[in-house]
Amino acid sequence: MNSSFSRLNVLCFLLLMLVSARVFSDDQVKIFIQEPRFTFRAGQPLILDREARLAEHEIALSRKLRPLLDAGEYPKAYEELAAFEGQPSAARQLLAAQLLTINGDYDAAIESYRAAIEQMPQLTRAHAGVGTLYLLTQRYDLARDSLGAAVSFGASDAQTFAQLGYLNHKLANAWSAITAYQQALMLEPDNTETLRGLLAVLSDSQQLASANALTDELLKQEPSAVALWQQRANLAMKTKDTARALTSLETAIRLGDESSQNRLAAALLHMRRENFGRAAELLKRNVDESQIDAVSLHPLVVWLIAQNAIEHADSLVSAIKKGEGAGMKSQQSLIAEMQGRISLAEDDSAKAIVYLSQAVDLNPANGDALMQLARLHLGRLEFARASLMFERAEVIEGYVKAAMLGRAQVAIESRDYSEALRLVREVQRQFPESYELDGYVQSLTNLYPSPERLP
Secondary structure (H helix, E strand, O other): OOOHHHHHHHHHHHHHHHHHHOOHHHHOOOOOOOOOOOOOOOOOOOOOOOOOOOOOHHHHHHHHHHHHHOOOOHHHHHHHHHOOOOOOOOOHHHHHHHHHHHOHHHHHHHHHHHHHHOOOOOOOOHHHHHHHHHHHOOOOHHHHHHHHEEEHOOOOOHHHHHHHHHHHOOOOHHHHHHHHHHHHHHHHHHHHHHHHHHHHHHHOOOOOHHHHHHHHHHHHHHOOHHHHHHHHHHHHHOOOHHHHHHHHHHHHHOOOOHHHHHHHHHHHHHOOOOOOOHHHHHHHHHHOOOOOOOOHHHHHHHHHHHHHHHHHHHHHHHHHOOOOHHHHHHHHHHHHHHHHHHHHHHHOOHHHHHHHHHHHOOOOHHHHHHHHHHHHHHHOOOOOHHHHHHHHOOOOOOOOOHHHHHHHHHHHHHHOOOHHHHHHHHHHHHHHOOOHHHHHHHHHHOOOOOOHHHH
């Protein structure tokens, strides 16, 4: 019998852990990275005689246009072009598209480019021009097709290859993106935008060694580039080097990174390393800027309390209580619950009951508050109240198993072993994966006397 009671004590501990355990995970560390900025140029050199030539009947137009183009009087040049009569040649359509692009009328420019291509299907500059406009208007599939055609017909400039790298990255074709960026870098090896684009696709395609090497090389050139420190942190997380990730994030923040997501990521990493003061400082900035609410803060406060960082947890709860969203009942309920947890950690059970009861009153579906309150009543040997709280929690999704095990623990403490056995078996029935309870069922069976042994 002594071994049975010993095993029963283990069961009580197990049930308590199942009721209360919430695990903090590094999966929450998500790093924001500024996207590479590209300044793709829509305009092209306005050359009348390259690839396509004006028709004979347009020679007079050419004489009028040349001085206007040389002087940069593009609106007047387009007026002359539009007023000229006769069937327009491919060269005239191409020039019209270029002038329309300069004026910002991209849709009309696209139509003129397409008209030029109908007349000359291998007109490289038209394919390149319309491809750039499709890119700028976010019609990525059309842009890639047009720029690919331009390359196949002889285009070999750095911008066209860089655009194809950007598009293939957008369209999840990593190998083609890398190849295109490398072609662009052969022509312009020091182009920062292209290097940043290559870095982004290397990182996204999990080529971490190459991405890390390129990041370090770029940081030598631009040690104050926030986006590069963000990328360095991101790559470090992918290789599980949390120390490098944290130092990179802190450097980015020091250089002016205002991303609340990155402050949160740094705070989580600090919490893992038990740097609770810095973690709380970063989280408080997010609270003060209304970048985190009580729902998101709740698991972090719970973690701090579990690590006995009570003072820092309390400072965060006080800050969130003053926030804009604190007026909503659901938020108030979570805040009251966190205050109840802090009171419990400070061994003030009376105050904890007040806060947790307030949390339940504000939101009857606050399962965490109900479970905490039930455990508190159980610790005070108030079995009826504990059982009631567990029963209320049992109807809330996500708390069924924990609440039923809590009721089983109440039954054990009340020496109602038959009820405890029934509840544990019901847990096994509803949750067949609960193999850890098999041995404890036997212990409860030993403790529950058979009917013939009852007086």
